[in-house]
Amino acid sequence: MAEKLLVNPIDCEGHGACAELLPELITMDEWGYPIVDPRPIPPGLERHVRAAVSACPTQAQRLLRETPPHRKG
Amino acid sequence: MTVTEQTMTELPRLLPSERDGKQVQDLRAHLARHGRLPYRERQGTLIHDIEAAGLTGRGGAAFPVHQKLAAVYEAADRRRRTPVVIANGAESEPASDKDATLLWLAPHLVLDGLQLAAEAVGADTAILCTHIDRGNDVGRRLRNAVAEREAATLDRVPVQLAEAPPRFLSGQETALINHLAGGPSIPTFIPPRPTERGHAGNPTLVQNAETLAHLALIARRGPRWFRAVGTRDEPGSMLATIRRADGQPRITEVPLGMPLRDLLGEVRPDQGVLLGGYHGTWISGQQAATLTLDNASLAKAGARVGAGIVITLPADRCGLVETANVVRYLALESAGQCGPCLNGLPRIAAAFAQIASGRYHPRTRADVERWCGLVTGRGACHHPDGTARLVRSALVTFAAEADRHARGRCTEANTGANTKPFLPIPKTAARTEDDWT
Numbered sequence: 001m002a003e004k005l006l007v008n009p010i011d012c013e014g015h016g017a018c019a020e021l022l023p024e025l026i027t028m029d030e031w032g033y034p035i036v037d038p039r040p041i042p043p044g045l046e047r048h049v050r051a052a053v054s055a056c057p058t059q060a061q062r063l064l065r066e067t068p069p070h071r072k073g
Numbered sequence: 074m075t076v077t078e079q080t081m082t083e084l085p086r087l088l089p090s091e092r093d094g095k096q097v098q099d100l101r102a103h104l105a106r107h108g109r110l111p112y113r114e115r116q117g118t119l120i121h122d123i124e125a126a127g128l129t130g131r132g133g134a135a136f137p138v139h140q141k142l143a144a145v146y147e148a149a150d151r152r153r154r155t156p157v158v159i160a161n162g163a164e165s166e167p168a169s170d171k172d173a174t175l176l177w178l179a180p181h182l183v184l185d186g187l188q189l190a191a192e193a194v195g196a197d198t199a200i201l202c203t204h205i206d207r208g209n210d211v212g213r214r215l216r217n218a219v220a221e222r223e224a225a226t227l228d229r230v231p232v233q234l235a236e237a238p239p240r241f242l243s244g245q246e247t248a249l250i251n252h253l254a255g256g257p258s259i260p261t262f263i264p265p266r267p268t269e270r271g272h273a274g275n276p277t278l279v280q281n282a283e284t285l286a287h288l289a290l291i292a293r294r295g296p297r298w299f300r301a302v303g304t305r306d307e308p309g310s311m312l313a314t315i316r317r318a319d320g321q322p323r324i325t326e327v328p329l330g331m332p333l334r335d336l337l338g339e340v341r342p343d344q345g346v347l348l349g350g351y352h353g354t355w356i357s358g359q360q361a362a363t364l365t366l367d368n369a370s371l372a373k374a375g376a377r378v379g380a381g382i383v384i385t386l387p388a389d390r391c392g393l394v395e396t397a398n399v400v401r402y403l404a405l406e407s408a409g410q411c412g413p414c415l416n417g418l419p420r421i422a423a424a425f426a427q428i429a430s431g432r433y434h435p436r437t438r439a440d441v442e443r444w445c446g447l448v449t450g451r452g453a454c455h456h457p458d459g460t461a462r463l464v465r466s467a468l469v470t471f472a473a474e475a476d477r478h479a480r481g482r483c484t485e486a487n488t489g490a491n492t493k494p495f496l497p498i499p500k501t502a503a504r505t506e507d508d509w510t
Binding site for chain 2: 008009010011012013014029030031032033035064
């Protein structure tokens with residue numbers, strides 16, 4: 001099943017560890033918060049993704065199995 | 074009652090009609106007009122009728138109601154938990170008045186819907202949440218209505234009344250659940266979805282007050298009756314808050330698919346029309362003349378029906394100045410939880426204020442565009458997305474005016490005559506932690 005990287009923007013404090021460990025998928029915006037590539041994780045990067053997820057000081061990253069979220073605004 | 078084609082398409086359905094003398098519907102008047110509560114005596118069966126009717130949420134997102142009902146029903150079954158239903162009357166949008174009006178004039182229709190939704194998903198807890206600080210005393214009206222129903226032993230699930238603080242985000246689904254749990258009235262991260270794990274960890278159905286009123290009528294009169302008005306893809310009627318040049322809100326029940334020009338009256342081609350409220354979209358009067366009030370039509374102009382707010386900007390008002398006031402309000406109403414929203418919205422608001430004031434750096438518009446892109450989709454809720462949508466649509470619809478401002482001229486406003494904002498802005502913005510609870 002495809003996995004997707006998800007940042008909880010409430011928990012994220014912009015430490016930037018994820019972008020350092022996973023520049024292939026994560027860049028930083030001009031305020032220091034991660035911009036995550038929304039596409040499914042390409043094969044071969046899984047190990048790096050797991051490293052980035054576990055390196056987050058606020059544990060704001062998580063891997064989500066692919067199901068379309070329904071959100072209400 | 075004999076169902077003729079005429080009664081099928083008669084409006085209003087929810088609000089008291091001329092025939093009822095537009096009176097507040099107490100329990101006696103309510104039952105005389107709509108009849109008894111049609112309990113199904115079985116869980117789940119109403120969900121099929123709601124699906125056949127094609128009812129969508131009237132709080133703004135237009136999500137299919139049957140899907141939410143089914144999700145709660147299914148999650149409760151799978152997790153062996155008893156669900157909770159919440160009627161959301163916490164209408165936080167300052168430009169909207171339709172839920173407050175509905176709860177004031179026809180509270181029993183919403184309370185009926187709450188009971189029927191509770192039965193459909195097998196809930197044992199029902200909560201009706203309203204917004205503190207509305208002009209009328211809707212809280213007292215609802216306490217009386219609940220007492221009337223208790224005396225008549227109508228309700229099978231006891232109804233709790235709750236109030237949300239008067240903040241822009243407090244009516245947001247997860248903010249409401251957070252508030253009911255004793256937390257601050259601000260959104261939480263999804264997942265978990267409320268339908269899966271909401272109030273007290275139970276599968277939770279949150280439906281807009283108006284949505285529940287439609288549900289209560291579909292339960293009585295059936296899907297075919299519901300579809301007798303509206304479009305095939307977006308059936309039924311909806312409550313709309315209309316503001317024309319005099320600024321006074323009018324609440325009216327209209328069929329989906331109604332031509333906007335019939336709602337707006339006389340509009341100049343270059344006049345601004347705001348659709349969907351403060352998370353909505355500015356379009357020109359010229360565009361509005363060709364559109365109808367349904368999402369399929371409004372999508373052509375990048376707009377949505379939302380919670381049914383349609384505002385015509387008076388000819389002597391500057392759309393940039395009005396939008397700047399709203400964007401400042403929206404930035405102050407950010408919960409400040411998510412980095413992009415916390416950083417982006419104040420910058421967007423400050424830059425937009427410069428554009429509105431008439432002296433701005435050539436780079437400012439590009440900055441605003443970039444920041445709108447940066448905040449969109451990056452919050453726990455849709456506050457940054459909605460704010461960016463409003464800002465971008467203003468820069469398109471009032472592009473010619475923004476050019477004039479760059480040369481130091483504002484056609485309409487800043488003359489001193491119009492110091493009070495046309496678009497309503499609540500006086501108090503959150504300043505301390507206490508304002509959120």
